[in-house]
């Protein structure tokens with residue numbers, strides 16, 4: 001077993017602090033972006049009527065022969081997001097396809113650039129932690145949290161290259177910031193070797209997939225929350241009320257949010273299924289049974305079933321939209337619960353106390 | 358019943374729409390059919406799934422008999438009123454409780470009721486031609502046109518055949534119809550694997566459950582604590598505890614033996630932060646397969662079980678077994694050998710209980726601690742400071758009297774009820790407690806004999822399991838995963854192309870795409886087909902855009918952007 005490299009360990013922790021600060025600045029930039037947008041939107045409200053009409057006309061022209069009458073999709077199922085079907089009359093400026101538009105949002109760009117910087121620094125911190133210990137950097141709560149938040153930022157940045165999800169920035173980077181702070185304050189643990197229970201290549205496979213799936217779930221959680229807000233707002237606007245949250249114009253309509261989060265949740269669910277399966281295989285190796293209703297196993301199962309329920313809800317009449325979004329949120333709350341409360345307060349085999357204590 | 362959106366709209370006989378069901382008219386069988394439809398509806402499946410999630414939670418909040426029987430006993434002792442009520446609701450046996458079983462059995466019945474009709478419908482759909490071409494293709498989600506100039510010399514019939522060819526190349530199942538009419542068309546369908554995947558997933562879930570049940574019938578598991586040098590033989594009497602499956606018989610135990618040669622434990626000495634944390638448990642087993650097999654040396658570690666005789670041996674615990682010799686008041690050896698102790702903390706402060714029923718004139722009992730590295734605190738009490746045996750010490754109180762072993766009441770070997778015994782050695786008595794280092798001995802007061810501490814061995818706690826179903830569980834789980842991925846990532850779509858000859862010699866082609874269910878890549882598929890048709894008939898692409906069909910930039914992300922059809926160009 002390789003000796004612990006204290007120098008690397010120290011450098012890693014310092015870099016993690018720097019990354020945390022960078023995230024904090026990026027977070028402020030995202031908030032500022034929303035703020036300026038909100039102000040501009042309010043200023044534009046006065047001229048809204050005329051622009052709305054114009055955009056409806058333009059939309060109708062642009063659509064040509066496609067799409068009419070199919071807004072709700074076949075059999076009550078939502079239609080795919082497409083720039084072709086967006087009319088602009090629902091109080092949303094953002095494109096439903098969540099593609100980048102030509103419009104330049106300088107502050108948002110700065111925020112993304114800062115996020116990239118923070119991610120790079122955090123990446124170094126995570127790698128150094130691994131080098132310091134001579135193993136993968138996910139063996140305790142501190143490392144789950146720091147590596148996990150790094151996974152979230154990577155997934156977020158990757159999705160950003162294909163879709164304009166910058167409206168999620170405040171939310172996602174806020175969560176990452178929270179995770180980094182929690183890791184450094186509440187979960188801090190000096191670098192060390194793995195206890196025998198964790199010395200297995202299944203640690204690499206099982207935990208990395210769990211972390212990655214959780215990162216995807218984090219994105220969909222944020223989107224589902226926004227979806228709920230947006231859906232309420234859409235109802236209000238449709239019934240002729242005033243737009244109370246003009247900043248939500250930056251966010252695509254509820255249906256588009258639902259559709260994209262459904263796709264991401266699908267990927268994440270496959271990941272979670274793998275987490276469950278790999279966990280079972282490892283449990284068989286380590287404890288002699290692949291399933292034993294250990295607390296951690298119970299919660300992994302509960303999460304899996306809740307998201308299976310979510311996927312079902314999307315195919316059940318009356319359960320799409322808001323109810324499905326709630327299930328997605330409940331699923332994520334279970335993920336968080338499983339990670340924090342279960343790890344810290346529940347006893348079980350996963351507290352790694354089985355052998356040798 | 359509430360119709361689900363995934364079902365074929367015309368797949369069933371007319372169903373009364375929700376809420377209008379009038380029960381009395383249904384009769385007995387009608388009622389059963391109604392109940393069955395309710396049970397197999399999507400809404401019920403969703404409800405049962407959520408119930409399953411909720412139902413699993415209490416098992417993580419309260420101790421479970423299956424994994425922590427002693428904690429349950431303690432809980433019942435601490436909560437004399439609420440405990441039994443909770444017990445009545447099976448909150449300490451959640452996963453074998455009638456209500457939890459009811460949830461998952463209903464779910465799986467619902468599942469079967471769901472899968473069978475769907476499989477039938479899908480089988481039919483796969484074998485029948487794609488649906489007839491809609492009258493107005495322009496009403497479909499994606500719609501496009503191509504106008505082939507007269508100069509290209511392609512008439513409506515050729516065009517429709519070529520379109521069918523192109524679609525076939527893209528993996529569609531095609532059906533050319535109305536060839537001899539004015540307006541020939543082709544219907545095409547793709548993505549049957551989506552539904553196949555869905556059915557596979559759900560069927561495989563049944564398989565997983567069945568395999569688990571199979572293990573419960575024919576599997577067995579047991580525990581054995583082995584001290585270094587001891588040998589385990591795979592017979593019923595060799596196990597300390599044994600849990601047979603429902604259909605277990607002695608004959609299924611394959612004969613073999615395993616001797617624990619040594620157990621080596623390594624602790625972290627390199628970092629201050631984790632000093633004394635265990636790094637490695639390494640047991641050497643000498644196993645003999647069969648009754649007279651050859652001895653093979655194997656390494657047993659945490660995460661690395663040893664497989665032999667249809668079982669796997671797992672290292673699940675370890676500790677110290679100090680070797681003691683106890684002579685009774687008559688000078689005879691009443692006990693000699695290693696004593697298994699129970700570690701209570703990271704420094705292996707270990708509980709010791711020694712019962713010597715054979716001692717004469719009085720039975721002897723000892724209760725105390727074994728400390729691998731003993732230090733003496735300010736209050737004069739010894740405590741363990743390190744898990745390695747740097748300064749091993751036995752600290753014991755001694756008792757005489759009737760140990761109660763003859764009454765036929767089963768007693769835990771790791772506890773001794775001292776309430777009816779006479780204490781002869783303890784810190785509170787003049788005689789003091791017994792404190793022994795290695796190779797030291799002590800003479801008990803009152804002519805009750807001697808005790809000597811002869812050395813230290815380690816023991817390994819082993820789990821031995823035979824699980825004939827787990828391989829099947831894995832197979833079904835992998836099938837489920839494959840089905841899930843097919844179901845989530847394939848898309849089922851239909852394409853229709855209709856052609857016609859314009860009086861002026863041009864050939865008009867229109868086509869429409871329809872997704873069944875959600876399909877975010879439909880736009881990409883539209884682009885790809887659009888491109889393919891244009892290139893096939895050498896019609897410049899941008900013409901379509903001039904027609905006002907503003908193309909979304911979505912092709913860029915589509916995996917279909919570089920399908921064979923587009924590479925053709």
Ligand code: HEM
Nearest residue numbers: 308311315363397398399402464467468471555558562844
């Ligand atoms: C063990 C219980 C069940 C689990 C874990 C489960 C899980 C899932 C999952 C993960 C999906 C989404 C992936 C896919 O489309 O294959 C799904 C879809 C589906 N399930 Fe289940 N399911 C269960 C029981 C049932 C039952 C009882 C029914 C019928 C009443 C059912 C009907 C469906 C249908 C129709 C879909 C397709 C939804 C769509 O088209 O998007 N499932 N199920």
